[in-house]
Amino acid sequence: MAQARPSMQELIGRRRRAGFIGRGDERAAFRANLDLPPEDERHRFLFHIHGHAGVGKTFLARELEQIARERGALTAYVDESTGSVPEAMAAICREFTGQGREFRKLERALASYRERRHEAEAVAAGLASAQDGPSPVTATAVRAGLAGLGLIPGAGPFVGAVDPAQVAQYADRLRRGLSARFSSQDDVQLVLSPERALTPRYLDRALSREPDYGWALGRRGLAALDVGRTERALADLDRCIALDADAPWARAQAVRLLIRCGRWPEALERLAEADLSGAPDTLLDELRAEVYRHDRQWAAAERVAERMRSEDPFTGTFDLALAVSGSRGLRPAVPLWQEVGRLADTADDGYPFVRCVLGCALGEWGGADVALAGVLAEEQAWDDLALLAAVLIELLSAPGADRARVAPRLSAVVTARDAVQARYAE
Known part of the structure; x- marks a missing residue:
């Protein structure tokens, strides 16, 4: 032929x-x-x-x-013309389908997301136009998220005009409006945080073809931790360790998870195992510093933080400021917290979280409230909120802390953290 x-x-x-x-x-x-x-x-x-x-x-x-x-x-090939995580996933699905691999559950979820997104935009527009609706500044802040506003030159006056309580109230009204519009809380979460709802489905499909795919197991574990499904996350991380698939990283993540859950005896046991396994200091030093602070071993915590500063100046200085605050008080730690602020000005990640902590550590309560409003205006990961709550608890117990002012801000973070876990409860 x-x-x-x-x-x-x-x-x-x-x-x-x-x-x-x-x-x-x-x-x-x-x-x-x-x-x-x-x-x-x-x-x-x-x-x-x-x-x-x-x-x-x-x-x-x-x-x-x-x-x-x-x-x-x-x-699959995705370029700058793709504007969001759902769009990227849709493009990947199309290319995979062309190669004979279908992600039917993910495709159905993406179609549902597109439908629900248009409905959600109508709900948000209705809230903004209501007579008792928020100010244009607040509505815009909630929709855009305050996370990046502090980084925009000239945005200072705009951010200062935002009332944190009003932001939180409007965000809650928006969520309640979506809950009334949709019959399922899963749809609410799909609209508010599509990457968290869609990523596990993508990874489930990969693991259905290769159950021992360590990378996918680890990332699915992190996706579960993002929404507070801690037992599922720990199971996936433990499977990575058993498969010896990026085991040092998985061991460190398991320790971090247990610390965030307040399961200190298990965390200490796992940290010792990670030490014996030869996991590098770059993975474990931040965990060691937190464990030492929890045990009030201040000298050891400061030594580890000083060592970290040579590799990661921001994280090392942040942990050193916490150790000095806990051992000697907030006033002696002021120069370190000011250095954290200078380093934060050049950082890309975690800006509102850091500014909230700095405001509470330095007594700059207006700045703390603006930053906290930025945190609460967006759908945050459970483990990020758990970390912020843990740091605020350390500041609350530090000598010289203004507990009456730190406590309500800590309460707002704890409420948001627990709400994430409740929304995604299985």
Whole structure:
């Protein structure tokens, strides 16, 4: 039987790839990486392609995708035209379907998300237009989230006009409005935090094909921890440890989970096991510092924090400020907290959380309230709120703390933390 002639499109594609000049080392490294099993420490999960405009970054990415497909890998391509996590997941589903792999449950969930999102926008518009609705500033703050406002030049006056109590009240009204509109709380969570609702379904599909896929187990465990499903998270992390799939990381995450749950005896036992297993200090030092502070071993906590500062100045200084606050009081720790503030100005993550802590540590209550409003205006991860609550508890018990002012802010964080766990309870 005569072999079918390739189409013109196929011929052009072959010649373009054959004529691809340069980047030979990158292509060779990518091919070699595909030959390594994922559990091999040399295996890389991320390749960063960088360079000036027009040097062929996109073409190289497509070339690497073709190399992976030729090796039998399932691939998907997403670029800057994709504007959100749900859009990225939808694009991945389409490409996987084209390669014969369907994610039907995820596709149904994405379709439901698109429908519910339009309904949610109508609910938010109705609240904003009500006679007793929030001010335009508050409504905009809740919709956009306050997390990044402190980073926007010139936004200071705008942020200062936000009443934290009004923000929290409007966020609660929005949630109640969505609950009344939708018949299921699952739909409410799907709209408010689509990545948390959709990611587990994506990982479940991957694990249905390969139950011992350690990377997916670990990420599913973190997704469960995000919503306070701590037992499910611990089970997935323990499975990673049993499979020896990124076990040092999984051991550290298990210790962190137990600390956030206040299960200190188990956390101490697991931390000792992680030490014996040879897990690197970079994974364990922050946990050691928190354990030492909990046991009031202040000198040990300060030693670990000082060691951390050489590798991670922000985290090390933050932990040192907590240790000094707990042992000697908030006043002697003021220079350290001020240094934390300077370092936070250059940080990308956790800005509202840090500003809330700084406000409580330095007695800058207006700043603390604005930051806390930013935290409460967004759907936060359970473990992030649990960490903020733990830090505020340390400040509450520090010598010289204004307990009457710290306590209500701590109460707001604890309420938000417990509400996340209740919303996602199984």
